[in-house]
Amino acid sequence: MLDGNLRIGVTGLRRSGKTVLTTALIDNLLHADRLPFLDVVATGRFIAARMEPQPDQAVPRFDYESQIARLTAPDPQWPNNTKVTSQVRVAVRYMPGTMLKRRLLGPTRLNLDIVDYPGEWLLDLPLLDRSYAEWSRETLELARRPPRDALAAEWLAYLSNRDPAGPAEEAVARRSAELYTQYLLACRASDQLLSLIQPGRFVEPGELVGAPVLAFCPLPEPSARAGRHTLWAMMEERFEAYKTNVVRRFFTEHFARLDRQIVLVDVIGALNAGPAALADMQTSLSATLESFRHGRSSWLGRLLGGRIDRVLFAATKADHIPSNQHANLRRLLDGLVEERRNAIRFEGARVETMAIAALKCTETVMAEHQGRQLACVRGIPIGRTEPTVLYPGEIPDDHRLLTDDGVRRLNFLDFRPPLLSARQGRGLPNIRLDQALDFLIGDFLS
Secondary structure (H helix, E strand, C coil): CCEEEEEEEEECCCCCCCHHHHHHHHHHHHHHCCCCCHHHCCCEEEEEEEEECCCCCCCCCCEEHHHHHHHHHCCCCCCCCCCCCCEEEEEEECCCHHHHHHHHCCEEEEEEEEEECCCCCCCCHHHHHHHHHHHHHHHHHHHHHCHHHCCHHHHHHHHEEECCCCCCCCHHHHHHHHHHHHHHHHHHHHHCCCCCCHHHHCCCCCCCCCCCHHHHCCCCCCCCCCCEEEEEHHHHHHHHHHHHHHHHHHHHHHHHHEEEEEECHHHHHHHHHHHHHHHHHHHHHHHHHHCCEEEECCCCHHHHHEECEEEEEEEEHHHHCCCCHHHHHHHHHHHCCCCHHHHHCCCEEEEEEEEECCCCCCEEEEECCCCCEEEEEEEEEECCCCCCCEECCCCCCCHHHHCCCHCCCCCCCCCCCCCCCCCCCCCCCCCCHHHHHHHHHHHHCC
């Protein structure tokens, strides 16, 4: 028996559903009864899967047991946001697809390593290609535009009374960083669903709480060259230290080792927040994906540190809309990531877009309204105890058709997880998780 190894990064911005997807991937591989379009299952070659000790001893193990217990409890709850990097290994045993491979290899095993990351940390990767002056200029311009200007008012007012070419005072640096962090936290909490939040460790510091490497912020560029002991020089030094000691280390230890990538995008949430949120999300995704290495890979390339050779863009929460609108949701996502998708394809990697739901919470039903039959969704919204039938509106298939008036006619609700306490050993109900898996790992199970 010849073992294969494959490392998949579950990436995406905050609130895109990374933890739920990771849980659902594991659960459905362990049970494999809700994956009819995963070829190895459809052709009867799937034998079994089990969780194995992960190979990276210094990385926390993804707590699948707690997450599945939370989702399948009598009063099911959604997981908390991802706060640290975690990893899990699932070993899949199967029969190869060709008679020759079966005779030569017999039952074969794929070690699938799934890695989950905080969405905020992803947004640090573009900093590697920015100087402090460039980042400061871009960040300040963004902060002065609606809807961020109101959230940044206190921080910007404080900066207006500080001279970047003045003396480097620790108290000023820390107060500036504190106000900037408050601004970033306000962006994260905003109902505008603002995605571009940098640096990510300011809002999810992990082990860096109180470290000087987090005591900096963007500054207006001084009119003359700043000396060594100025506030500008202090902030610039800490920005570069953050890039070297936090971002580059994180990229080298985790992202540079990925073989495949699934990028989760909460298009539904951005639609709820409006065109500005969609534009902000599009900018964030494009900037983040520039940092990944995409292109054709091989067994030798993987051994030496190869590139990501398959990327799946997935619009999550497809169960929040009727099934007849899933195609529009996929096309909408396709348009949002078109520029980056084409760049990845040019580099030699395969790219797909899909509309998925890692955990299906609703069902599509027909309802009559003013003499018309409308496709609606039925589920239990968060904060309620009884099912509700909702018509969310029509999603256009092109993001350029979205106007403020059009977005206001859309109505999406967040739903509670379904009651699954008596699921009798079946995997979590989902939408197109099998097709996502077939694209990501199907060739390794052939």
